[in-house]
Amino acid sequence: MAALVKRVSPGWHLYNNWNFTMARFIQKGNFRRKKRTLTSQRVFLLATEEIVIAPPKPPKDISCTKYKAASNMYKEEVPNPYFEFRNKLCKEFLEKDESFLICHRNPVTASAVYDYRMKLKQKGFRLVFGMTNTLLRKNIPGTKFEALAPYLVSHNVLITSSNGSDFRSLPALLRKMPEFILLGGYVDGMLLSRDNLMKYSKLPDLDTCRSETAGILSLIAGGKTSSLIYSHAQTLGANLKQYEKQIKEESD
Amino acid sequence: MMSVTMSTKVYLNFYNTNAAWVIKSLSKPHSYVQSAAYMKIKVAPNYDDIEIPEKKKLRMMDKVPPPVLHTASNLAVQQRSEAKYCRGPEPIHNKLNYGQYGVQALDGGYLSHKHMDAWRLYINSKLTNVMFAEWRIEPPWKPVTKKGTGKRMGKGKSSISHYVTPVKAGRILLEVGGEIEYKQVYKMLRHVAAQCPFDARIISAEILQKEEEQKNWIATNNLNPFSFRYCARNNFLGIKKDLSPYDLKWSGKY
Numbered sequence: 001m002a003a004l005v006k007r008v009s010p011g012w013h014l015y016n017n018w019n020f021t022m023a024r025f026i027q028k029g030n031f032r033r034k035k036r037t038l039t040s041q042r043v044f045l046l047a048t049e050e051i052v053i054a055p056p057k058p059p060k061d062i063s064c065t066k067y068k069a070a071s072n073m074y075k076e077e078v079p080n081p082y083f084e085f086r087n088k089l090c091k092e093f094l095e096k097d098e099s100f101l102i103c104h105r106n107p108v109t110a111s112a113v114y115d116y117r118m119k120l121k122q123k124g125f126r127l128v129f130g131m132t133n134t135l136l137r138k139n140i141p142g143t144k145f146e147a148l149a150p151y152l153v154s155h156n157v158l159i160t161s162s163n164g165s166d167f168r169s170l171p172a173l174l175r176k177m178p179e180f181i182l183l184g185g186y187v188d189g190m191l192l193s194r195d196n197l198m199k200y201s202k203l204p205d206l207d208t209c210r211s212e213t214a215g216i217l218s219l220i221a222g223g224k225t226s227s228l229i230y231s232h233a234q235t236l237g238a239n240l241k242q243y244e245k246q247i248k249e250e251s252d
Numbered sequence: 253m254m255s256v257t258m259s260t261k262v263y264l265n266f267y268n269t270n271a272a273w274v275i276k277s278l279s280k281p282h283s284y285v286q287s288a289a290y291m292k293i294k295v296a297p298n299y300d301d302i303e304i305p306e307k308k309k310l311r312m313m314d315k316v317p318p319p320v321l322h323t324a325s326n327l328a329v330q331q332r333s334e335a336k337y338c339r340g341p342e343p344i345h346n347k348l349n350y351g352q353y354g355v356q357a358l359d360g361g362y363l364s365h366k367h368m369d370a371w372r373l374y375i376n377s378k379l380t381n382v383m384f385a386e387w388r389i390e391p392p393w394k395p396v397t398k399k400g401t402g403k404r405m406g407k408g409k410s411s412i413s414h415y416v417t418p419v420k421a422g423r424i425l426l427e428v429g430g431e432i433e434y435k436q437v438y439k440m441l442r443h444v445a446a447q448c449p450f451d452a453r454i455i456s457a458e459i460l461q462k463e464e465e466q467k468n469w470i471a472t473n474n475l476n477p478f479s480f481r482y483c484a485r486n487n488f489l490g491i492k493k494d495l496s497p498y499d500l501k502w503s504g505k506y
Contacts, residue, residue, distance in 0.1 A: 038494055040489065040491060040494050041491070041494050041495070043489070044480075044483070044484075044488075044489060044491045044494075045480070045504065047478060047483075047489075048476070048478050048479060048480040048483055049476065050470055050474045050476055051474065051475045051476040052469075052470050052473050052474060052475065053473070053475070
């Protein structure tokens, strides 16, 4: 009861001090009960404290499930033959210079993954699950794939082509697979984002482009353009002025 | 009609069981690829370097020390209650002899025969054939006097009631070793650390090594040019008024 009254009463904190209460009945030296430090002592300790810049920590934008694995990148590695074997496979995969796409993988059932795999196989593509983000992040720096690092963060899946098939048909295929979301990739020696891939898929074939260029070149040799160019100077000038007006109107 | 309805019910029940699922899955084509891989097995630690001594268990400590002066009466002599035996860091017995695990004191204090006997009985009951334990403190030698109840102050120094061992901060009290890991030792020694009258912790050789490396790293990478030792000795901010001579000696740590 007395202890309760003491604590509740005002000014308790001023008198709850070992220096006030425990001046007597100390048989052995006061090395066990630590004395309250004065403000001057506390200021002095803070001023003489060691200032050290801590070593770098892994970035926080990585998802919490993979934080532990990513933090191991900043520690010394113990040689593990299984990891070295997988590292070797990853390096060979990157050195092959094959085109591949990176897709984000939402939660999927195994039966759905099997169906998607069969559909892709029919079109000549291959799903790859073994190349994890930690492996790729370690082997990418210093290579041309360095810009793909922001895509290697969450649960991912790689799509490669087994027969050298065309990647322009993939965006249409991936619309039937709602759990796989396209992020980007490396196609025909170019690093492409999602928007660039969609544009790339809309480009025409090489054969159609060749036929178009051949038609344009043939027009120059004979046809309307040659008759316009070789006409009288006055008619040429009038035609060019009209053409200039047309272009301005289109740009406006 | 009854037989038909029964058979349909049985058929429907069978269709929803696990057996039906197994049969359905067998009809679907599976794609299994045989591959060889390296199994991630945890390697057992190597205990070939460890030498287990003959006497594995903790020995019994005497309550009363043998007399120092061999006189005719063999009377024990009282001593002063001096704080110098508990003040400051331990300079000698702060490392592990066997290089495995132990209990380290973080503050100074006195240990009595009660503490030692309780630890001895508990640890000897937990030791196995491939483990050993050893004391790193002396048996009680310092006499402590006590006046009887109701006695007034004065009339000389009273008689000895019991004996204690003084311990400084950083001293190792016990060592445990053998074919054992840190987790097992921690379960055993946490009771010892909790029963100490001062703060104590359970250490291993790795912990001590890491702390030393960290200390050296901090000492080399310290950016603050004002160290406690230099500023205290040169009376920065007039601080010598508020410091004790032990702070000048041990840089305010003890």
